[in-house]
Amino acid sequence: MDWVVFVVAAAVILAGALGVLTSRNPVHAALSLVATLFGVAVLFVAQRADFLAVVQVIVYAGAIVVLFLFVIMLLGVDQAENLEVEPLAGQRPAAIGVGLAGLAAIVLPIVFGKWQWLSGQSSVVGPAHSGTEPNVNRLATALFTRYLLPFEATSVLLVIAVIGAVVLARRPLTSERRGETVREEP
Amino acid sequence: MTVPGAWYLTLAAILFMVGAVGLLVRRNVLVMFMCVELMLNAVNLTFVTFARMLDDIGGQVVVFFVLVVAAAEVVVGLGIIVAIFRRRAGATADDISLLKG
Numbered sequence: 677m678d679w680v681v682f683v684v685a686a687a688v689i690l691a692g693a694l695g696v697l698t699s700r701n702p703v704h705a706a707l708s709l710v711a712t713l714f715g716v717a718v719l720f721v722a723q724r725a726d727f728l729a730v731v732q733v734i735v736y737a738g739a740i741v742v743l744f745l746f747v748i749m750l751l752g753v754d755q756a757e758n759l760e761v762e763p764l765a766g767q768r769p770a771a772i773g774v775g776l777a778g779l780a781a782i783v784l785p786i787v788f789g790k791w792q793w794l795s796g797q798s799s800v801v802g803p804a805h806s807g808t809e810p811n812v813n814r815l816a817t818a819l820f821t822r823y824l825l826p827f828e829a830t831s832v833l834l835v836i837a838v839i840g841a842v843v844l845a846r847r848p849l850t851s852e853r854r855g856e857t858v859r860e861e862p
Numbered sequence: 863m864t865v866p867g868a869w870y871l872t873l874a875a876i877l878f879m880v881g882a883v884g885l886l887v888r889r890n891v892l893v894m895f896m897c898v899e900l901m902l903n904a905v906n907l908t909f910v911t912f913a914r915m916l917d918d919i920g921g922q923v924v925v926f927f928v929l930v931v932a933a934a935e936v937v938v939g940l941g942i943i944v945a946i947f948r949r950r951a952g953a954t955a956d957d958i959s960l961l962k963g
Binding site (some may be wrong): 719 | 864865868869870871872873875876877878879880881882883884886887888890891892893895896897899900903906910911913914916917918919920922923925926927929930931932933934935936937938940941942943944945947956
């Protein structure tokens with residue numbers, strides 16, 4: 677049963693990722709991204725990270741992809757991109773070569789069982805699965821005790837992001853007041 | 863029977879590399895941004911897998927922080943993209959080369 681879930685979710689994830697990579701239309705790419713995000717959420721559930729799966733669906737599929745689609749529609753850039761022309765000669769084979777080399781660098785240690793990075797002590801922060809406490813309780817306990825300072829820092833980060841978005845998105849006040857459609861100098 | 867963590871790690875590596883290749887190959891800034899999201903998701907999957915393998919909740923806490931940073935990054939990044947497109951319509955990543963040395 678676990679294998680069935682894993683194989684189906686992996687197929688959805690890879691199909692969505694390749695869809696993002698190959699679709700000409702940005703809207704199609706965004707929808708493929710949704711498929712990938714749902715597949716990752718399924719694998720989160722399969723590994724008993726229930727809270728993160730819910731947050732993944734709400735934040736990523738519910739907010740981030742909608743924001744992408746909103747910007748695509750707002751800018752009217754939903755025209756198809758011509759993928760046939762290669763702007764930089766030999767760039768695609770080079771990119772695929774770099775990708776395969778990186779993939780080999782990551783996967784080969786996994787395949788040959790060199791788990792050097794797994795030699796660390798387990799359960800440094802707290803157990804993730806052993807015991808009966810629900811996943812949300814464990815996550816909250818770790819978040820609000822050991823990781824309290826980073827958690828507070830993320831609130832500062834979000835405020836900075838909101839201010840940055842407002843500053844970037846608003847038009848200059850003067851031209852708006854005059855009711856003119858002045859284009860800024862590039 | 864549970865799936866071994868190596869399978870999850872391999873899947874995450876493939877997902878990461880698809881995102882990386884997309885970032886290198888595509889010209890549309892929005893699609894490049896989506897490829898960055900793919901890479902972030904691959905890393906999240908790796909963290910959750912290690913949280914399961916090592917039985918340590920710390921991995922899932924890190925995923926939480928990555929989600930927050932990804933949300934902030936998308937907000938600012940899309941703001942920049944909107945600001946760029948307001949000045950020049952239909953710009954690709956190749957057209958935005960003013961800072962090129």
